[in-house]
Amino acid sequence: MNISRKTIFIALASAWIIFSLIYIPWDFWKHFKNEQLTQAYQMGKADTINQAIKQAENEKCEPFSIYSDEKQIQLINVKCLKQPESGGAEKK
Numbered sequence: 001m002n003i004s005r006k007t008i009f010i011a012l013a014s015a016w017i018i019f020s021l022i023y024i025p026w027d028f029w030k031h032f033k034n035e036q037l038t039q040a041y042q043m044g045k046a047d048t049i050n051q052a053i054k055q056a057e058n059e060k061c062e063p064f065s066i067y068s069d070e071k072q073i074q075l076i077n078v079k080c081l082k083q084p085e086s087g088g089a090e091k092k
Helices: 005-056
Strands: 064-068 071-075
Touching: 005 064, 005 071
Parallel strands: none
Antiparallel strands: 064 071
16 A cells, blocks of 8 residues: 555644644633632632731720631731830830
8 A cells, every 4th residue: 555645744634633623622721720720719818818807807806816727826906905105215
């Protein structure tokens, strides 16, 4: 069987087109999915920070807990701490 250059070219072009028709949508989907996950992560991070700010602004000046896995700390708004009186000596 004699295979001509034209047959080889058509086979390679067909393989390239089939590969492209599969790879390009897959690559777009992968990029879209990655962007969605990144956006969801950023929104979650912003929501977490906003929630911590909201808890710190409570009127009762109560400390609140934040935690990650096994670590936990107590936070309180600095405005709730007693400020030193300005009647004493001032540093220059």
